[in-house]
Structure formats: structure tokens, C-alpha cells
Amino acid sequence: MEPGSDRYRGDIMRAESVSADQPLEIACDESGSEGEKLIGGNTDVFTHAGVRLDIESAADCIQEIRNIAPSPALEYKANLLLREKNRPALVWLLGPSGPIRGNAHVHLTDKTFLVVGKLAGLLAEETAQAPDADRPRDPRTGALAVTLYREGRRTFGRERWEAFLESFNDLMRAGNGRGAGTSPDTFFGMVDVLRRAGAGSEAGEIMESLWRARPRVDSFLARLLDDPQVFPALDPLIPAIVRAVDHWGEGIRPVSIVHDRQTILTEERVARLREMFGEPRPGAPPCSPRGRLAGLRFVAARSDARVQVADLLAGTARKIASDELNGRGDAELTALLRPYVDPFSIWGDDRSRSLLEAGSGTRV
Secondary structure (H helix, E strand, O other): OOOHHHHHHHHHHHHHHHOOOOOOEEEEEEEEEEEEEEOOOOEEEEEEEEEOOOHHHHHHHHHHHHHHHOOOOOOOHHHHHHHHHHHHHHHHOOOOOOOOOOOOEEEEHHHHHHHHHHHHHHHHHHHHHHHOOOOOOOHHHHHHHHHHHHHHHHHOOHHHHHHHHHHHHHHHHHOOOOOOOOOOOHHHHHHHHHHHHHHOOHHHHHHHHHOOHHHHHHHEEEEEEHHOOOOOOOOOOHHHHHHHHHHOOOOOOOOEEEEOOOOOOOOOHHHHHHHHHOOOOOOOOOOOOOOEEEEEEEEEEOOOHHHHHHHHHHHHHHHHHHHOOOOOOHHHHHHHHHHOOOOEEOOOOHHHHHHHHOOOOOOO
16 A cells, blocks of 8 residues: 555544534553653653554554564564654654554643643642642743743752652652652652742842741642542643643534553543543633544554554654753654644653644743
8 A cells, every 4th residue: 555545534524514512532652651750760751642543554564664664573562663764654654645644643741741730739838629630720820930940950950959850750650549659748848948048039038938838738738648540740741632622622512532451540530630621611721621532442552543543643742852852853753743743742841842832832
């Protein structure tokens, strides 16, 4: 089959002809998941990809990749496509003649910026009120997060700043019953050190505000311990799924998701996710879920070619985005990824965002 043929685009034509009330089924997968371990883990970027392909088109896509980059592997993974000898297959997959151009979406999460954003949410009382919110409702939260992200390392030094973020990460994980974590006393001991060290600076003033906000933090942790079904405070999968439904549903159409298996999404949490969307609200602000989640079911990636394609996209996107974030980007691959990147990705670095996203602007 010739790459870019109409057969690959058949699902688009079919999708345009169905009723707007009929759920649009999207296949999704992620890459870089380490649960709520966002600082000091093995990956610095989390990606979530969704593709709109029928099963036949997705199977044809996988076969074409095998034709371009032969391998005895039973299931193709991103690391195969990222090998230099298999670069033509990756360029084809992401390129304008491939099957997913206009048919796929990738949400990026800079894990450090997600942690900083949750910290800012505590100061603005947003996280304390809505721990399952995907994005800040108050512009002050975004402004605080951007300031901390940009100034924290510069003000406190890399080692001290990263130790502080890891301490906050562990504190939130402990609140959700995940590991020993850091005690509130230990964490606020670090806050005290930073507020003194950064006195007179923007970052230092934010640490001073955090020092005074301890009752709010303690209350939030108590809430997490009280409700075992509340969404994990820091897991990036939740905001990524919210964005997938927002993107594909466009605030009107119901979206049904077929996803690779995820242990954190219990039946109770899936039900809560559906409650978050409720009825469609055209024109709602981007901080609020705007679509309708009609269904969420889990499959083994190997059993569904659509999920395999989503897995390949998520895995290659994570490597491309991480390389760009760390100043070692591949210009060709970054340009090929750009059309797929969600403008509401959780990304704080302006330089890499300007390269990864068309019409970029820092958002939490």
C-alpha cells in the first residue's frame, strides 16, 4: 500500500458522516508514567497520545512500519522507531503522508512543572479545594507556577531546589497513601530554609507565603487521607485524559476512550471522571472540562492495533520532547511532532515550547 493513500484516511470521512450525538471512539496510550513519582525518577516528561483510526487502518499502519523497518519483535515499541536505522519509519509515521496526520493528538507534561503547578495551587487554595482539577482556575496560580519554575533553581541553586521539589513530591504521595514520603515537619523545615535563603527575591517571597500557608497544606493532606478514591494528587494521567476528551469532543460531542490498561483508574475513579464532565458546555473556559466522557475501557495494547499506534506516538513524542527540553533536540523530529502537540500541555520552558508547539505560550 502506498503511504498516505486514501485508505488511511477512511476513518476521517466516516467520522464526518456520523451524528454528533454518537460517541467518537479514540484509542489512547501513555509513555513515561511513574505514577506520582515525578521528581528524581527515570523520566522527566510524560506523554499521552490519542489516535482516531479504525482498526483496519491502524493494522495497515503497523504493517507499513514493519515494511519500512523490519524487526522480529512481536510488538513494535517506540525504542525500535527511535533507532537511527529505523528513522525513515518514524519520519513516515509523523509526516504529512503518514496515517495519523490530522488524526492524532499528544498531550505533553513536563513533570517538574506539574509539581510546581500543584505547589502554586496550594498557595492559591485551588488544589486544596479541587485536588482532581486538571488546570488552574485562577490566573494567579499559573503566574506563581511560572515564577517558581523559572526562578527557583536560579535563586536557591540546583541541588537545593531539586531536593525541595522531591520533598514536596514525596509529601503529596504520602498524603495519597503511596510510600513513606516526607513528613509535613520535614517539608516545612525545607521551606523555612528557602524562605530565609531567598529573602528579597520573588521565589523567596513565594516560599514565605508557603510557610504561612501550612494550615491549608495540612488540611489538604488530611482530605487525601480521608478519601482513598480521590484522584492521585500528582499523577499526570488524569489531566491528560481530561484534555483528550476536551480536544476530541470540542465541548459538544461525546468521546469514548479505549486505553491501555491503567491500574490507577479504578471503577470509582472512572465514575468520578465522568462526573467531572457532566453535560456539554459549549464555550466553557479552557480550565474546565468541556466534553462528555461516554465511556472508558481498557485493553491490552497487543490486542488492539489502534492502541499500538497510540503507544508508538506517545513513546516517540516523549523522547523528542524530552530531548528538546534538555537542549539536545532533533530539529527534524521536533518539527514533525509539532502538529500533534496539545496547546494546553503542562509545559513551563518557553524555549522548548516555542519549538514543540505552534502558536506557543506558557500554560499550566
